[in-house]
Amino acid sequence: MSEQLKEIELKGIGVSRGVAVGPVFLLTNEEDRLVEREIGEEDIPREIARFEEALISTRYQIHEIQQKVGEAIGQKSASIFDAHLLVVDDRAFVEEVIRGLSAQRKNVEAVLSSVANRYAKALEDLKDDYLRERAADIRDVTRRILRNLSGRSSQLLSQLEHPCVVIANDLAPSDTASLNRTKVIGFATDLGSPTSHTAIMARALEIPAVVGLHDVSVRVSPGDVVLIDGNKGLIIIHPTRERLERYGKIAEARQMIQSGLSALKNEQAVTRDGYNVLLSANIELPSDVEAVVGNGAYGVGLFRSEYLYLAQDGMPSEEEQFKAYDEVAQRLAPAPVIIRTLDLGGDKFLSHLKTPQELNPFMGWRAIRFCLAQPDIFKTQLRAILRASRHGNVKIMYPMISNVDEVLQANTFLEQAKHELRTKGISFNEDLEVGVMVEVPSAALTANLIAPHVNFFSLGTNDLVQYTLAVDRVNERIAYLYEPTHPAIMRLIKHTIDVGHEHDVWTGICGEMAGNPLMAPLLVGLGVDELSVSPTMVPLVKDAIRSIRYSQAEDLARAALASECAKDVLELCRKLTEEVAPEILELVE
Ligand code: PEP
Numbered sequence: 001m002s003e004q005l006k007e008i009e010l011k012g013i014g015v016s017r018g019v020a021v022g023p024v025f026l027l028t029n030e031e032d033r034l035v036e037r038e039i040g041e042e043d044i045p046r047e048i049a050r051f052e053e054a055l056i057s058t059r060y061q062i063h064e065i066q067q068k069v070g071e072a073i074g075q076k077s078a079s080i081f082d083a084h085l086l087v088v089d090d091r092a093f094v095e096e097v098i099r100g101l102s103a104q105r106k107n108v109e110a111v112l113s114s115v116a117n118r119y120a121k122a123l124e125d126l127k128d129d130y131l132r133e134r135a136a137d138i139r140d141v142t143r144r145i146l147r148n149l150s151g152r153s154s155q156l157l158s159q160l161e162h163p164c165v166v167i168a169n170d171l172a173p174s175d176t177a178s179l180n181r182t183k184v185i186g187f188a189t190d191l192g193s194p195t196s197h198t199a200i201m202a203r204a205l206e207i208p209a210v211v212g213l214h215d216v217s218v219r220v221s222p223g224d225v226v227l228i229d230g231n232k233g234l235i236i237i238h239p240t241r242e243r244l245e246r247y248g249k250i251a252e253a254r255q256m257i258q259s260g261l262s263a264l265k266n267e268q269a270v271t272r273d274g275y276n277v278l279l280s281a282n283i284e285l286p287s288d289v290e291a292v293v294g295n296g297a298y299g300v301g302l303f304r305s306e307y308l309y310l311a312q313d314g315m316p317s318e319e320e321q322f323k324a325y326d327e328v329a330q331r332l333a334p335a336p337v338i339i340r341t342l343d344l345g346g347d348k349f350l351s352h353l354k355t356p357q358e359l360n361p362f363m364g365w366r367a368i369r370f371c372l373a374q375p376d377i378f379k380t381q382l383r384a385i386l387r388a389s390r391h392g393n394v395k396i397m398y399p400m401i402s403n404v405d406e407v408l409q410a411n412t413f414l415e416q417a418k419h420e421l422r423t424k425g426i427s428f429n430e431d432l433e434v435g436v437m438v439e440v441p442s443a444a445l446t447a448n449l450i451a452p453h454v455n456f457f458s459l460g461t462n463d464l465v466q467y468t469l470a471v472d473r474v475n476e477r478i479a480y481l482y483e484p485t486h487p488a489i490m491r492l493i494k495h496t497i498d499v500g501h502e503h504d505v506w507t508g509i510c511g512e513m514a515g516n517p518l519m520a521p522l523l524v525g526l527g528v529d530e531l532s533v534s535p536t537m538v539p540l541v542k543d544a545i546r547s548i549r550y551s552q553a554e555d556l557a558r559a560a561l562a563s564e565c566a567k568d569v570l571e572l573c574r575k576l577t578e579e580v581a582p583e584i585l586e587l588v589e
């Protein structure tokens, strides 16, 4: 019998429910923890090609940054990047790396690091201030080249051979979009928070996940057995037999509750006194439709269309997009399907677009801002969505609207796309509804100005919380400040719903808080018309709604609006759940 290694328990943030046990697959793609690999003679040309490619991307990115900085704060400031370009174009430096491949017989990341370190150290030791500063340039550019070399994590994840728990410092949404679902039985990362897109993706894939563990990726070794508990936010390294047995019993009890909930599949999300809420689901890819139907949701309240772009190397054509949207619309008709136009940026990037790196990507060139600046990309998508509207159930939604002008501009492009289809004799639904995500505080506060131009609002609380409370949604250090029940959020939600109703604009919520069964009754009490949640959360949210009377939801909302802090509101939600649906607490706590 093998010796029992010491059990280690680490606490993080559980972001996707469920428990999994398996060997660790360690994903290390950070430049500060370089993976050093021996290479053979035959591998050298491939490593050189990777290096050259990364240099081209790096040069391109520096040029872009330089141009942007030049436009924003003047050419003088932009000229500091000349020094960065000099590093990329320094043939002596580049050739030393290439020679190092043959001499050291190591992968290009390892060789580049050692050469760059040597150069930087030599400069740091000099007395001349100007030359010493060049050392920082070398380190900065090297980091950028390494990052460009490391676009390989998605590849590794899609090639896994055995079921395993993936552990990484961080995972990009594009990594999660490309993983082999049958092989990844759990995630754990050092960084991350509940509303990062990686966490949202894990929930959609029904993969137990824990994030914000700080240093899990350095505490495990490949092949270590770990138990991951997505409910409690725990990861247990080398779990003991007793621990595994205890978990086995809990799993059995949860299974019983879960099967009870699946009986609600064909029931409506209606309160005990007959108040109906539209309960739909959020999806990332057309294949998620099975989970929408299987979990008993009515339609799709948010189709994050950017995953079609993230899941492949180039831009999807109009035809490819049309097929994807059409498939979903046809499968779910007559239930509504809300397709959100491309929401790139923030924590979702396309490497082939080579967009410049930004200091504050969530507040940068993101979503509708990107689309309005790229009419070809935007209109291709609008035409594809319009064509799929032939089934009568498709609606369009613009992300990250922050003022009326953006809505007007987007609508103008939509009219142009319609005109293009009409001239080609292609039919679409002339009455297609158009809506906006209310996820920037300025949109919530000016909802009365936006309302006349749209048919519906969908509150994107994931972003609304981060922008209102100034809390980066993917930063685990400040995750404790990320509070959807904060009084400011309560007020913004209430205001948006009320203004929407005054203007005959129906209002839903598609942020993750809608899928929290403790908070769903609160949102119903605030007057929301629709909740769109991760498919896996549909049965729990339905149970929560079916367990309350509408008056209880209204009382809860009233008390929440009168509360002083987020924790008090959460406690009120918890109390009501304990009273009316204690089985929910068994599952989520
Ligand atoms: C949101 O911000 O609440 C939302 C649903 O959009 P995303 O999570 O994709 O940013």
Ligand code: MG
Residues within 6 Å of the ligand: 399, 439, 460, 462, 463
């Ligand atoms: Mg958002």
